[in-house]
Amino acid sequence: MSAWAMQLLRVFSLLLALFLTGALRGGAAIAADKPIFFTAESGLRVVLIHSQSAPMIQARLLIEGGSARDPAGKEGLAYLTAWLANEGAGERSSAQFHEALGFYGMSLHGDAGVDHLTLSLKTLSEHAEVGFALLADAALRPRYEPDAIKRAVDDRLDSWKRSRNDPSQLAAETFARQLYPQHPYGRLEEGSPQSILRITREDLLARQQQAIRAPGMVLAVAGDIDEATLRALVAKYFADLPREPGPFQQPMTLAQPPAEAATLFFSKQNPQTAIKMGWVGINRRDPDYFPLFVLNHILGGGGFGSRLTEEVREKRGLTYGVSSYFIPYEGLGPLVITLRTQNATAIEALDVIDDELAKIRNKGVTATELKEAKQYLVGSFPLRLDSLGALAGIWGVIELYHRGHDYLDTWTDKIEAVTLADVQRTAQRLFDLGKRQTVLVGGVGPKGAKAQPIPPTPDPTKHH
Missing domain, CATH: 3.30.830.10 (Metalloenzyme, LuxS/M16 peptidase-like)
Structure with a gap:
């Protein structure tokens, strides 16, 4: 059996055992210690919720600047940024990045909200070093390969086309424009075909430079990892964060309600x-x-x-x-x-x-x-x-x-x-x-x- 197959079998067996013992199933508050808060030398705020309920770690890297910060006419930029979070970073191409995730039984993906982006990591505790290296690469060193960008754009175009037959989706889009006619909250979070097709690799890189600033980021980690280990991993992999605030640290303009019904x-x-x-x-x-x-x-x-x-x-x-x-x-x-x-x-x-x-x-x-x-x-x-x-x-x-x-x-x-x-x-x-x-x-x-x-x-x- 190859090393790849043996690793997958090991991960699957452990996850199955955890599920059968109830460690991965919801239904009650999970046993965890009081949160520990610290700020890394880079300025990154970190929260640790230590729990030995399972030999796993879940991390959330929250980054100020969601879809509401997209430039007018390029709505969907935050959406594409999140979509591409696991499509190659650092020294790894898209294929190599996915191969690493699969080999270690990890998941890493991005989600774009209105006010912030989230990168989510799930890994076994024993692979924490690799997991945080991949997470840091995804945030600090995305590759934005042309083929990956095309896949992201095509995916959005397909979802847009399908959604045109959904009255609820059409109502939601129109309602947002009606409620926020002069505010970014009224824009399409995932962009339209016209706006998505205007977005270039340079736009993605520029946005990444604006968003990745320590004052506008929080790393929250829950699971089987102690404070000393987490501090060391943060110091090793997130030391290069820019410490100066960026444009997304400016307060969001408050929306003005429509004057009449x-x-x-x-x-x-x-x-x-x-x-x-x-x-x-x-x-x-x-x-x-x-x-x-x-x-x-x-x-x-x-x-x-x-x-x-x-x-x-x-x-x-x-x-x-x-x-x-x-x-x-x-x-x-x-x-x-x-x-x-x-x-x-x-x-x-x-x-x-x-x-x-x-x-x-x-x-x-x-x-x-x-x-x-x-x-x-x-x-x-x-x-x-x-x-x-x-x-x-x-x-x-x-x-x-x-x-x-x-x-x-x-x-x-x-x-x-x-x-x-x-x-x-x-x-x-x-x-x-x-x-x-x-x-x-x-x-x-x-x-x-x-x-x-x-x-x-x-x-x-x-x-x-």
Whole structure:
């Protein structure tokens, strides 16, 4: 048996044993020590969550500068950067990089969010040295080989073409533009065919130089690795980080909510209508963050038992699923209600949602609703920490956005402290029907809404 095959068999056997003993399965907070925080000589902030629950390590390298920092006309640059994270770096070509990951049973990939990028590494503890070398190469020394760039572009063009038949995707894109008409949050995160095809290798290299700055990066590591070993690996592989702040360390401009309500209806031959509605919301530092967390759960974030599910689905059967959510982007993220319904019931569904919003805004929620929401959120809190990846991801975000080292210790107390008055105040502040933006994509629109055609899909072959 070759060395390659023996290594794969060894990794597979260990992972199988870990799964059978429950070490890789979620369901409860994973056993871990208190986080250790330190700043490397390069200026990189590091969080270590030591856990011997499994002989594994999960690392998250968070980098300020997500899709909202893409240059106008080159939307999708952050997306391509993340896509290419494991497509060759340092001395390794794309093929060699993937070969190394496969040989050691590792995974390494990138994800582009709106406000930051994340590079994720998963490896057995015994291969930590190789894993951090690959992670550092991916961040500091990406190759951006032409063939890899072409694969990334082709993949995005294919996904774009497929998404043109999805009413929910079309509604989401249009809703973002409507809610953020003068802000980068309104752009396509993954880019359009036109913007993706404008991006060059030079653009990718320039963005990498702007983003890779120690003041705008956090490395969060969870798993079976001690502080001394982690300090040594960080010193060895991340010593070359530029220490000066870059353009992505400038605060994100706060979005200005639209001055008045608007409803857009896009006609599309489809048996269902996709609906997105909502407002510009808040960020993590807003004093109403925890009241909104509870309010959203009661409104539509709590699944069965939430008001929207009860009124729209259970009582009237207008949809299989309706939900609400909010995303606390740095520049004020969206507060959204989303559903799909039969064309014939779209208007009724909108009316029912409006009634529930008015009730919460005018009368608040009941003491029972508040009690049950808090019980659920506090009781399910450990499930947010049920894996090494979850621990690394959460602590990375906490550190990147300066939420405080006691954030998780005080989270449940802040949920418990939310009052009926807090919830109603937040609802009155945010649920302003006079400023709500609504987008429908389907066969039937509300009265007075002029049907607009879906924008034509560009033909990438004319540019490619």
